Amino acid sequence: MYFRPFFCGPKGIVSSCGRFFVLAALCSSLFLGFQPAIAANVDGAIAAVEKIHAATVASAGAPRSRLAGLLERYLDLGDIARKVAGKAWETAGEAERREFRLVLRDVMAVELGRRIRPDDRLRISGAKAIGSTDVVVLSSQIRRDGSARRLDWKMRPCGGSFCLFDIAGNGASLTVARRDDYAPRLKALGGSLAALTASLRTELDRQN
Numbered sequence: 001m002y003f004r005p006f007f008c009g010p011k012g013i014v015s016s017c018g019r020f021f022v023l024a025a026l027c028s029s030l031f032l033g034f035q036p037a038i039a040a041n042v043d044g045a046i047a048a049v050e051k052i053h054a055a056t057v058a059s060a061g062a063p064r065s066r067l068a069g070l071l072e073r074y075l076d077l078g079d080i081a082r083k084v085a086g087k088a089w090e091t092a093g094e095a096e097r098r099e100f101r102l103v104l105r106d107v108m109a110v111e112l113g114r115r116i117r118p119d120d121r122l123r124i125s126g127a128k129a130i131g132s133t134d135v136v137v138l139s140s141q142i143r144r145d146g147s148a149r150r151l152d153w154k155m156r157p158c159g160g161s162f163c164l165f166d167i168a169g170n171g172a173s174l175t176v177a178r179r180d181d182y183a184p185r186l187k188a189l190g191g192s193l194a195a196l197t198a199s200l201r202t203e204l205d206r207q208n
Contacts, residue, residue, distance in 0.1 A: 042127045045135035045155035048162035053122045060118035068109040076163040077101040084178045088186050092193040100197045106204050119144045133157050
């Protein structure tokens with residue numbers, strides 16, 4: 001492939017040269033303009049993680065419904081449900097989807113309660129952008145004995161805050177684990193999301 005030489009000067013392509021520098025300046029200004037937005041996203045995601053952690057610790061020993069209610073505004077239940085249910089999500093009606101989101105909210109409350117103990121301390125070690133808006137917050141759960149367990153929180157903007165759409169403990173994704181657990185159950189239930197929802201609700205009720 002041949003590229004025509006590019007010169008800036010009296011004998012060069014003056015108009016093209018001008019456009020080049022205008023474009024370069026524009027790209028630079030856009031990049032610099034993104035920096036405050038990225039920083040704001042990181043700060044917002046960290047603040048939401050701290051609230052989720054505090055709510056989980058404060059709800060230790062309380063009925064599951066208390067934590068589930070507190071968490072609902074900080075969970076991207078639509079995205080989590082779609083990923084976890086797989087093909088069953090596509091064929092389910094809106095009422096079935098709504099009920100599955102509700103039972104999944106309670107499942108998430110149980111899972112977070114298992115991962116976060118009342119005497120754990122949250123230590124945030126950093127955060128980084130994923131794409132243009134999402135953020136992963138890197139943290140550790142510091143146990144009373146000084147041991148640490150890594151937790152990575154994947155967050156995205158939702159309303160005026162940030163919502164959790166996945167959490168990984170020591171590298172293991174919660175949504176992937178739930179998907180892998182539910183897939184064979186859905187197959188045995190003929191792909192019925194409503195049947196899986198009823199089964200999960202029964203299991204949760206037995207835990208109370």
